Amino acid sequence: MQRESVNEKMNMKRNSYLIVLFILFWGFKPDKLPAQNVEAIGTLSTDTVVPGQQFGFELNMKVPENFQVKWPVFADTLSASIEIISRNTTETSAPDAEGNKILRQQFVLTTFDTGWAYLPGINIQFAPEGDTSFYLAQSNPLMLRVQPVSIDTTAVFKPIKDTEGIPLTFAEFFPWIIGSLGIAALIAGLIWLLRKRKPSAAAPKEVIKQGLPPHVIAIDQLEQLRLEKLWQQGQLKQYYTRLSDIIRMYIEAQFPVNAVEMTTHEILASLKPLDINDEAMNKLALTLELSDLVKFAKAQPTGMENDMSLNHLIDFVNESYGSSSAIKDGVIEKEIVS
Numbered sequence: 001m002q003r004e005s006v007n008e009k010m011n012m013k014r015n016s017y018l019i020v021l022f023i024l025f026w027g028f029k030p031d032k033l034p035a036q037n038v039e040a041i042g043t044l045s046t047d048t049v050v051p052g053q054q055f056g057f058e059l060n061m062k063v064p065e066n067f068q069v070k071w072p073v074f075a076d077t078l079s080a081s082i083e084i085i086s087r088n089t090t091e092t093s094a095p096d097a098e099g100n101k102i103l104r105q106q107f108v109l110t111t112f113d114t115g116w117a118y119l120p121g122i123n124i125q126f127a128p129e130g131d132t133s134f135y136l137a138q139s140n141p142l143m144l145r146v147q148p149v150s151i152d153t154t155a156v157f158k159p160i161k162d163t164e165g166i167p168l169t170f171a172e173f174f175p176w177i178i179g180s181l182g183i184a185a186l187i188a189g190l191i192w193l194l195r196k197r198k199p200s201a202a203a204p205k206e207v208i209k210q211g212l213p214p215h216v217i218a219i220d221q222l223e224q225l226r227l228e229k230l231w232q233q234g235q236l237k238q239y240y241t242r243l244s245d246i247i248r249m250y251i252e253a254q255f256p257v258n259a260v261e262m263t264t265h266e267i268l269a270s271l272k273p274l275d276i277n278d279e280a281m282n283k284l285a286l287t288l289e290l291s292d293l294v295k296f297a298k299a300q301p302t303g304m305e306n307d308m309s310l311n312h313l314i315d316f317v318n319e320s321y322g323s324s325s326a327i328k329d330g331v332i333e334k335e336i337v338s
Helices: 002-027 170-197 214-228 236-254 264-271 278-295 303-320
Strands: 039-044 054-064 068-070 082-087 100-111 115-119 123-127 135-138 142-146 205-212 332-337
Touching (some): 039 142, 205 214, 214 236, 214 303, 236 303
Antiparallel strands (some): 039 054, 068 123, 082 100, 115 142, 123 135, 205 332
């Protein structure tokens, strides 16, 4: 009797445990769990790669339409050995017939280690509608085999290939073009500046020595200048410089006037008291004043004026050398020193 009483007590205790387990099971049956229709799945485009090869990875999550989802934010890697090359934006599909939507994101990955690369499960937070608590769904972990690059040891060694040239773009050429144009402009500017500053070839220095009369030398030089046709060749400034030099040396040799060192105004003032007729003086004044204007680029005489200037000086020489104020003692000879 005592053994039966003990057995009954043990049976009652066991039944109590079963009732508690049943109640617990009923209270936590699957259709009561928040994750009843939640599923996170990760898939790889391949299960075998070589180091540096790119491959695809897609992360999908299925949840009821009214569930909230906090999609994870990824850095540059998914694991210690798997790097993210690029990623697309997260897409959400329309609800299916069961009222579930699918969230999807695609990645391009790579790895440089050999052996087995482990891609752990990815946690995604979600919450049913109206629920302030978020739950976690984890995708399936994945394994990727990374094979070392096979080397054919029987193949003949080949020389190292030359570096492959890449055509330059216009954007790469542009700075060189601008630089070259700048250097060319600088060189052209320097050449122009040097030419501008370079003194023009000086006219032959005419030294008057005893031997020929000054008026003979002057007429000879003026006729020689006419034959050189300087102004016809565009050398207008040189032409008028020669005219001025010839007549100044004539005046200095023919009259007691230091004409070579004087200005036009000083020459005319010094000759005024001398016995030279007014017409000759007017021709001299017109030619010397026009010569000064040409020298300073303030006048551009016509061809007729150029010839007339030379003729005016010949007339002045012919009309002045016989003046009573002219030097009579002796003759002079000329020597042109270049």
